[in-house]
Amino acid sequence: MPEAWIIDAVRTPRSIGKVGKGxxxxxxxxxxxATVLKALKDRNDLNTAEVDxxxxxxxxxxxxxxxxMGRMAALDAGFDVKASGVTLDRFCGSGLTATNLAAAQVMSxxxxxxxxxxxxxxxxxxxxxxxxxxxxxxAASGLGTxxxxxxARHPQSNQGVCADAIxxxxxxxxxxxxxxxxxxxxxxxxxxxxxxxAKSVVPVLDDDGNVVLDHEEYPRPNTTAETLxxxxxxxxxxxxxxxxxxxxxxxxxxxxxxxxxxxxxxxxVGTSSGVVDGAAALLIASSDYATAHGLKPRARVVATANMGxxxxxxxxxxxxxxxxxxxxxxxxxxxxxxWEVNEAFAVVAEKFIRDLDLDRAKVNINGGAIxxxxxxxxxxxxxxxxxxxxxxxxxxxxxLVTMCxxxxxxxxxxxxxx
Numbered sequence: 001m002p003e004a005w006i007i008d009a010v011r012t013p014r015s016i017g018k019v020g021k022g023x024x025x026x027x028x029x030x031x032x033x034a035t036v037l038k039a040l041k042d043r044n045d046l047n048t049a050e051v052d053x054x055x056x057x058x059x060x061x062x063x064x065x066x067x068x069m070g071r072m073a074a075l076d077a078g079f080d081v082k083a084s085g086v087t088l089d090r091f092c093g094s095g096l097t098a099t100n101l102a103a104a105q106v107m108s109x110x111x112x113x114x115x116x117x118x119x120x121x122x123x124x125x126x127x128x129x130x131x132x133x134x135x136x137x138x139a140a141s142g143l144g145t146x147x148x149x150x151x152a153r154h155p156q157s158n159q160g161v162c163a164d165a166i167x168x169x170x171x172x173x174x175x176x177x178x179x180x181x182x183x184x185x186x187x188x189x190x191x192x193x194x195x196x197x198a199k200s201v202v203p204v205l206d207d208d209g210n211v212v213l214d215h216e217e218y219p220r221p222n223t224t225a226e227t228l229x230x231x232x233x234x235x236x237x238x239x240x241x242x243x244x245x246x247x248x249x250x251x252x253x254x255x256x257x258x259x260x261x262x263x264x265x266x267x268x269v270g271t272s273s274g275v276v277d278g279a280a281a282l283l284i285a286s287s288d289y290a291t292a293h294g295l296k297p298r299a300r301v302v303a304t305a306n307m308g309x310x311x312x313x314x315x316x317x318x319x320x321x322x323x324x325x326x327x328x329x330x331x332x333x334x335x336x337x338x339w340e341v342n343e344a345f346a347v348v349a350e351k352f353i354r355d356l357d358l359d360r361a362k363v364n365i366n367g368g369a370i371x372x373x374x375x376x377x378x379x380x381x382x383x384x385x386x387x388x389x390x391x392x393x394x395x396x397x398x399x400l401v402t403m404c405x406x407x408x409x410x411x412x413x414x415x416x417x418x
Contacts (some may be wrong), residue, residue: 003287004103005297006415009385010039010202011280014373015217017122023213024204024277025123029058029065032204032279033073033119039202040115040283041077044295048074052111054085055102057094057118058377061087063128069119089377092344093405094118095280096380100304100413102284107301112289117281118377125376126275148244154311155253157243159406160235160272162314163345165254165263169313170351174266177346178228181271181370184343188367189221196366196393200385218274218373233265234272257312271346276373280381299388302398302414303329309408315348317410318402319355325400325412333358336414337396340383342403343368365390379403384413391417 012032016022024032033056041048056070070085090097095118102116150156157165167177191197192215203214239251248256251263285295305328307321318341326333339362341352353363366386369379380403387399402412 001107002109004106004301005285005287005290005418006299006301006388007283007285007290007295007297008040008044009200009280009282009388010036010043011200011378011382011385012036012204012278013201013213013216014276014278014375015213017126017275017277017373017375019123019127022123022277023217024121027204027212029119029121029124030069030073030076032121032277033069033117034077035202035204036117036279036281037073037077037079037115040281041079044283049080049082051079051083051113051115053102053105054083054115055098056085056087057090057098057380058087059089059091059094059120060125060376061089062125064124065121073119090409090411091406092342092374092376093380093403093409093411094377095382096384096401096403096411096413099282099284099381099384100411103301103304106284106286112286114284115281116284117279117381119279120376120378121277122275122375123277151253155256156311156314156407157253158235158238158250159314160267160345161238161250161254161263163267163272163347164235164265165258165261166313166315166351167266167347168261168263169258170347172347172350176350177266177271178225180346180350181228182223182225184364184367184370185220185223187365188219188371191366192216192219196389197386199389216372218276219371223270228270231268231270234268236265239263239265254312267345267347271370273342273344273369274371274373276375278373278375278378278382280378280385282381282384297418299391299415299417302416305412307410307412309410311408314406314408315344315404316351317404317408318348318352318412321402321410321412322352322356322400325402325414329414331398331414336398336400337362337394338365338387338390338399339363340387340399340401342374342379342383343370344374344404346370348404380411384415388415388417
């Protein structure tokens with residue numbers, strides 16, 4: 001069976017995902033995707049006519065993000081028309097799933113050269129969603145809240161309320177969550193100061209070649225335990241807010257399935273993933289193609305996996321997904337040198353570390369989404385590139401990347417440095 005080799009990984013800097021606040025918020029989502037696609041083409045001298053497919057992740061495929069961004073961005077990047085593209089949605093796991101599918105296509109022998117990645121312009125998503133609500137248009141949330149039959153079978157709540165419910169179940173305190181948030185900021189600050197992201201980050205240029213953004217915009221390196229202690233919980237208002245007209249509140253949806261859980265609002269902006277704009281991409285080739293065309297591999301894909309979990313708590317998929325992909329790879333947790341679990345909320349990563357009894361020094365070594373932001377459909381591809389860069393920096397061998405996704409899911413991947 002052919003091996004799937006990761007040849008290169010690139011991403012844009014992450015920009016504050018609010019119109020008028022973020023440097024990238026005025027740009028078209030396809031422009032961000034085209035930025036990373038063009039970087040892969042130029043950095044690796046690709047003959048884009050030989051790219052079999054571009055598999056792209058984007059969660060909110062509405063407004064400017066509608067349509068097949070994988071194909072449209074490739075055309076915008078100057079790729080040959082023979083390079084086809086497809087766009088998929090697994091919520092937060094979209095970029096990681098795109099990579100897993102690309103690797104599977106290569107390892108099956110069906111394709112030889114595939115690009116995987118994702119884009120999310122949260123500034124556009126929030127602005128577009130606001131306009132839809134202002135117009136009084138009923139929009140599907142994507143979490144089943146508008147489907148009474150599905151909600152009766154699998155109640156699904158607000159994600160922040162889910163995070164607070166998990167903290168209550170696990171006995172994780174606000175102080176422990178905030179300690180995690182402070183450490184994420186500290187690690188990200190060290191990584192930025194030492195240039196650990198420099199290999200993967202490519203600047204975003206406008207149509208005239210001017211630099212729009214060339215650095216991370218979201219981190220708050222001066223964050224302290226004291227500043228976080230003074231923040232108001234972000235999801236308190238959702239506890240007693242009806243999830244639909246005349247419907248149960250978001251808190252009641254969870255308590256219908258977990259009646260003994262006393263949910264207390266804990267998470268806030270300092271312990272939740274940042275709302276940002278960004279894009280990321282990976283170049284994946286078969287071992288035969290790479291050898292024949294002089295492409296130097298940086299890593300190989302060892303194993304991939306997907307896992308479903310309770311959709312009511314929604315965020316607990318990463319632990320079983322990690323166990324599943326470890327079993328597929330024939331590895332133990334002790335053999336993993338670099339762990340990347342998306343910091344959707346502090347409780348997700350904190351529970352992950354505790355349940356798997358991991359060395360904290362190996363998990364999210366360079367900070368995570370709390371400090372750097374979470375461009376939904378792109379984050380999985382971002383994390384794989386971050387893990388690869390860290391393997392090369394530290395000399396490690398294996399990295400495992402996973403993340404929670406809405407609906408109670410989690411994709412996972414293990415890569416090995418070459």
